[in-house]
Amino acid sequence: MTRKNINKYISTLIFYVVGGLTAAILLIPFFWMIVTSLKTKGALLSIPVEWIPKNPSLAAYEKIFKLEGFSKAIFNSFYLAITTTIVQILSASMAAYAFSKIRFKGNEALFRVYLATMMIPFQVVFIPLFIISSSLRLTNSLNAFLLLQLFNPFAIFMLRQKMMGINDSFIEAAIIDGANHFHIFTKVILPLSSGVIATLGIMSFMGSWNDYLLPLVMISDKKKFTLPLILNSLNGQYGSDYNLLMAGSLISIIPILIVFMFAQKYFRSGLQVGGVKA
Amino acid sequence: MQKIARHNSFSKALPFILPSLAGLIVFSLLPIITSLIISTSSWDGLTKLTLFTDAKSFFNNFYIGLKNFRDILKGDEFWKVLKNTLYFIVLYLPLILISSIAVANILNKKYRGIGFFRVLYYVPVLTSWVAGALIWKWALSPEYGIINEILDLIGIEGPKWLQSETWAMPSIVLASIWKDVGYFGLIFLGGLQSIDPTYYEAAEIDGATGWRKVWYITLPMLSPVTFFVIVISIINSFQLFPQVMVMTKDAGPNGATQVFVERIYKYAFKYHKMGYAAAYSWILFVIIFIFTTLQLKLQKRWVHYDT
Structure with a gap:
């Protein structure tokens, strides 16, 4: 073996050790979550800590599905994540089409107003948003979240960028064939923007699935709770039943993990353009 | 167009x-x-x-x-909240920069199995803050948690974490680093991959070694990305919320983890002072605005744009 080869083996080894170690630090909490969820309530408080449960049990999972509202919360989370994503993408791509492909008076000025609203963080306006929603009787309704997604300046901005890059000759050809704006939008522009749409869609799904502040403010009816909300309320109610809380947390992570596995590419580009809700 | x-x-x-x-x-x-x-x-x-x-x-x-604005700025609580937030930033910012640049370097290597590592780093990013905060709250349990158990194995007596006034905010920082490092690591990875390799080749011809290359090429070339990460991190730090609400329900011992959005939420929905809460949120907006403008001004001194 040459010296260069040995060096290469050593640096590969260091890479696996360092990478594995940091990954382990990141994963220990998850390991702890899974282990805890498989313990009985009594085993939670054993000293020394049981790294592997002596009597693994699915009792926590049985109990959590029997709790009122938990299965409903899973359904609500799916419903919310899917519907808000559809509305957001639809509304944003329509606006982006108008801003990028239709010439009208005030186009640029209106777009600048859209962008300016991005300066105000959501954390600053959630109180008036609640006030207005409750005056319009939109609180405690999952469908009200759809209305809130009508305006998403970030998605509009990203889609407009994409659509600006689509050559107008496609559109001119469609017009010659007798197409109107609706046809051009659905048949030409949307298919050509599908990459950005997928990225924004994945980000929106994850944002809605994991969102906490907005549902916390808008929803007080237990029947309308999403997974983060029900976990939050279990934290208050069953604050010491960590097997239950960890089982619930794990259940809330699995769907988003599955989506990630199938759409890694879009997740990565989405995170890189900064479309993630902090 | x-x-x-x-x-x-x-x-x-x-x-x-x-x-x-x-x-x-x-x-x-x-x-x-x-x-x-x-x-x-x-x-x-x-x-x-x-x-x-x-x-x-x-x-x-x-x-x-x-009156609301005057009352807030005159009261002690506001200054404590600001101090808590700045304390969070002072701990969080250097740690997240170092750890996410390290993660980006690991992810940038072309070894077998790198795809698996990438997925591992993203898992906390995908997890909701409520679930992540619950996991950490339990992992940091002084008697029954895994963190103090591990510290015990290497002979360190762990602190009382969330139940201690001193350690409550560092606990929040720890959980936040865990949650964000994959995200910012990915951002830095994008930055690393956009550095033109000819810079390194030229430096090697001139006899530059490992650390000098990092210091004179990698860090300056990464500075626009670093700037972005700092701006975003500071804005996010002023908006801390779910981790504080879930991990420290009553904002920690002696208000050690009182932060802006937590205060605004509680004034609005727990203490029923909507006007006060609204004024608080505008003060928060002004603070974020000042910090961001300041950074945009200061960036000329240290951010290196290639083109």
Whole structure:
């Protein structure tokens, strides 16, 4: 073996050790979550800590599905994540089409107003948003979240960028064939923007699935709770039943993990353009 | 960019713009105006709001001018909240920069199995803050948690973490690093991959070694990304919320983890001082605005743009 080869083996080894170690630090909490969820309530408080449960049990999972509202919360989370994503993408791509492909008076000025609203963080306006929603009787309704997604300046901005890059000759050809704006939008522009749409869609799904502040403010009816909300309320109610809380947390992570596995590419580009809700 | 000249009227654009325009007016502009008005009132959030139906009676009953703003800035609590937030930033910012640059370097290597590592780093990013905070709250349990158990194995007696005034905020920082490092690592990875390899080749010809290459090429070339990460991290730090709410329900021992959004939420929905909460949120906006503008000004001194 040459010296260069040995060096290469050593640096590969260091890479696996360092990478594995940091990954382990990141994963220990998850390991702890899974282990805890498989313990009985009594085993939670054993000293020394049981790294592997002596009597693994699915009792926590049985109990959590029997709790009122938990299965409903899973359904609500799916419903919310899917519907808000559809509305957001639809509304944003329509606006982006108008801003990028239709010439009208005030186009640029209106777009600048859209962008300016991005300066105000959501954390600053959630109180008036609640006030207005409750005056319009939109609180405690999952469908009200759809209305809130009508305006998403970030998605509009990203889609407009994409659509600006689509050559107008496609559109001119469609017009010659007798197409109107609706046809051009659905048949030409949307298919050509599908990459950005997928990225924004994945980000929106994850944002809605994991969102906490907005549902916390808008929803007080237990029947309308999403997974983060029900976990939050279990934290208050069953604050010491960590097997239950960890089982619930794990259940809330699995769907988003599955989506990630199938759409890694879009997740990565989405995170890189900064479309993630902090 | 040329637009289609034959279809050039607002009436053609309106159907496409209408949904987002309605959303903009009702759920963005209206809340901003409402918030400004409410912030000058003593409205409690429980009395029926007559602002939209009978503004005159609303003003007669609740208008108090800038009293909320004065009260907030004069009180001790605001300064404690600001101090807590700055303490979070001082701990969080250097740690997240170092750890995410390290993660980016690991992810940048082309070894077998790197895809697996990438997925591992993203898992905390995908996890909701509520679940992540619950996991950490339990992992940091002084007697029964895994963190103190591990510290015990290497002979360190762990602190009481969230139950200790000293350690409550560092605990929040720890959980936040865990949650964010994969995200910022990915951002830095993008930065690393965009550095032109010829710089390194040229430096090697000149005899530059490992650390000098890092210091004179990698860090300056990464500075625009570093700048972005710092700006985003600081904005996010001022908006800390779920981790504080879930991990320390009553904002820690002696208010050690009181932060802005947590205060705003509690004033609005627990203490029923809507006007006060609205004023608080505008002060938060001004602080974020000042910090961000300041950084944009200072960036000229240290951010290196290649083109």
